[in-house]
Structures are given as C-alpha cells and as structure tokens.
Amino acid sequence: MIELRGIVRFKDHGHENVDLVVTENRPDNYKTIRMGVDIKPNKGMIITFLGKYYGVPPGEIAWPAHITLKGGDS
Amino acid sequence: MSSGLPDYYRGIDVTYQTLSEIINRPKYGAANTAPAAEIVNANALTEIVAVEGKGMLYGGSLNISANSTQRMSVPILEVDGVRLTEISFFVLNLFKERVEHCKPLYLLSYNNVTFVYTVGISNGITFESSFRVLYYENHGSTPVVWAGPIYALV
Numbered sequence: 001m002i003e004l005r006g007i008v009r010f011k012d013h014g015h016e017n018v019d020l021v022v023t024e025n026r027p028d029n030y031k032t033i034r035m036g037v038d039i040k041p042n043k044g045m046i047i048t049f050l051g052k053y054y055g056v057p058p059g060e061i062a063w064p065a066h067i068t069l070k071g072g073d074s
Numbered sequence: 075m076s077s078g079l080p081d082y083y084r085g086i087d088v089t090y091q092t093l094s095e096i097i098n099r100p101k102y103g104a105a106n107t108a109p110a111a112e113i114v115n116a117n118a119l120t121e122i123v124a125v126e127g128k129g130m131l132y133g134g135s136l137n138i139s140a141n142s143t144q145r146m147s148v149p150i151l152e153v154d155g156v157r158l159t160e161i162s163f164f165v166l167n168l169f170k171e172r173v174e175h176c177k178p179l180y181l182l183s184y185n186n187v188t189f190v191y192t193v194g195i196s197n198g199i200t201f202e203s204s205f206r207v208l209y210y211e212n213h214g215s216t217p218v219v220w221a222g223p224i225y226a227l228v
Contacts, residue, residue: 006127012111021104
C-alpha cells in the first residue's frame, strides 16, 4: 500500500516545485517524488498521479486524515 | 462448536510468540529538505516553502542578500496555521535574539551595511499538519530569499 505522508511546495526562482512524500508498502520506506512544477494540485490530482506512478488503482493510495489541501478537495 | 477469534489473533506476547525482545522506539520519519530561492514581492507577503504533513523541524536557515536595507522586513515561521514568529531583523538584532530556541527563528547574521541577514530555524519544532516559511518585505524592493528548512515527516 502506498501512503501519502506529506506534500512539499517550495519556490525556486519564480517557479514552484511540488513534491510528494510517500511510504511504499512498508511504514518506514519513505520516498520523495517530484509531482510537477507550477501546478496547484488537489486531492484527486495527487491520488491519480500516485496511482499512475505506481501502477495501482486509486483505492490503493492511502490518504492520511491530517493532510488537508487548501483550495482543493480535502 | 468453536467460538471466538483464532489463536493467532492476540496481542504482543513475548512468551507466546517466542520473541527475544520487543523494541519500543520513536518513529523519526524520513529526513528531508526543501531548498528554496525566490525573488520576493515588494511590500508584500511571499510564501517561500510550504509543507503539509506531520513531523518535526530539525533546523535550517533563511538568508537574504539585498542591494538595500531589509532591516524592517520580517521572516515568518507558521506552524499548523499559527505564526510562531513574526519579528523583523532589526528587532531581533536590537534584543540580541541570537541563541537557538530563544525564538523559533533566531538571528544568525545582521549586517545593515552589506545588507546580509540570516535567521536560523530552531531544532525540535513539531508540526501536526503543516508548516510554512514566509517573508514580508517592508522596504519596497525585491531581494532574493533563500530558505532551507530541514525536517522529517512521519
């Protein structure tokens, strides 16, 4: 099971990088993935992205309760 | 007729499961950094770094190198939606807030001649849902702000 652990947004000379921190199948196996640049992701976009990245259906992506996205579905 | 859970459904039992030991330790999470650099907006608030998740800040810094004074500009650390610190470089320097943990963002460097200013991020600040590093520019210019928080997400 892939579980989202964090969403990181940081500015880089006029652009905004968006990274996702996930755990892969084990609760201590962390990985940081660059989702994109200059995007405003919502929950659906992130789940779809991770599903495609790992080749699993959206239901295999666990979303923790403490992560709520501003301006999107949360 | 049998009833109840199968025998293998039981809690941690060192004897039953023939475990030699059980280790109980904090979960640290994966360390990470968000190296940001941004030309901030004049006389406005700019978000430099935003992290959503649960974890802890290990440290890091925020550096400004400008062409003119930034002494009244304000570096901001917001944790779980609360601004923990919102003090200008001038005031930090005035009261010599140079020791880690005296403030969440403490002064490391203040030079109002070369216009170089640095604040450090205190170690051990935990967050339950998010943290952000922001900068309020107060002098009508657009300096470059570098921010590199070091943190772990659990």
